[in-house]
Amino acid sequence: MTAAVQELQKDLEEVKQLLEQVTRKRVSDVLLVEQRKLEMEIADKQEQQRRREEESIETPKPATIPTGYTVKINNYGWDQSDKFVKIYITLNGVHQIPAENTQICFTERSFELLVKNLNGKTYSMTVNNLLKPISVEDSSRKIKKDTVLVMCRKKAEHKWEYLTQVEKQSKDKEKPSFDSDADPSAGLMNMLKKIYDDGDDEMKRTINKAWAESRDKQGKGEPDF
Structure with missing residues (x-):
């Protein structure tokens, strides 16, 4: 048995020991995948070793x-x-x-x-x-x-x-959150408030001016930001 296979065997034994201890199914699934991966890798290494041993006693062949x-x-x-x-x-x-x-x-x-x-x-x-x-x-x-x-x-x-x-x-x-029962105007206010809070002084002046002109037409006061 080669050193590489021996190391893989040690890894496999440790994974098996962990599988006996874990109680969470997700952790168990991950360990099962790792166990099967190691088993396949060991089998592959052993097959490669067997082929090399056979080739060593046969007529030399071109390198693969x-x-x-x-x-x-x-x-x-x-x-x-x-x-x-x-x-x-x-x-x-x-x-x-x-x-x-x-x-x-x-x-x-x-x-x-x-x-x-x-x-x-x-x-x-x-x-x-x-x-x-x-x-x-x-x-x-x-x-x-x-x-x-x-x-x-x-x-x-x-x-x-x-x-x-x-x-x-x-x-x-990535999906925006939409509440079908929410007040559309409340959603607009929240959006404007976020833009206002995140904006620079120029943005805030622009929003305040637009809001004041709109509210003046309706006879109402300042925005509740």
């Missing part, structure tokens, strides 16, 4: 392209049906490598994809905090021409507005 370089997958598309959320990852030539080189592991709220030895590289993609729970047993991956399709089976047949909780929270922060 190194496979240790890992590329993080950031670009993908997704859509959904009533039962599945579908994530499309484009990888040129993925259909031409052995199917077992494309590995995936799921938890209830995440998945990790690993594509090994594709054009001399390893590709990985991890998606955590899915918007809603998925069925681990009924989720899968399919390999199509130049594409990996990740099929996440919904636990409940509800429409997903976003793929992850992070995307939802980010979009929610």
Whole structure:
């Protein structure tokens, strides 16, 4: 066993120990993903070692392209049906490598994809905090021409507005807050007050002048800022 594999084995044992201690499901899901990642990495290292040992007793062959370089997958598309959320990852030539080189592991709220030895590289993609729970047993991956399709089976047949909780929270922060029962004039006053408070002296003079002219026409007093 190589030193690298020994270190990975130690990491794996520590993750397993942590899994026995944690009580929070989200923490457990993260540790499960890390455990499976380590197991796949150990298996990959052991397979590489086995191949090197076989090659050392065979007729020397031309050097192959190194496979240790890992590329993080950031670009993908997704859509959904009533039962599945579908994530499309484009990888040129993925259909031409052995199917077992494309590995995936799921938890209830995440998945990790690993594509090994594709054009001399390893590709990985991890998606955590899915918007809603998925069925681990009924989720899968399919390999199509130049594409990996990740099929996440919904636990409940509800429409997903976003793929992850992070995307939802980010979009929610961008949305202006509208209260349908609120007084429109109150909303306008709040907006003007904010502009007034944040503005410089010139802005404040302009708002005061406009307000005074408007209130004079209506026979009312100064703005309540």
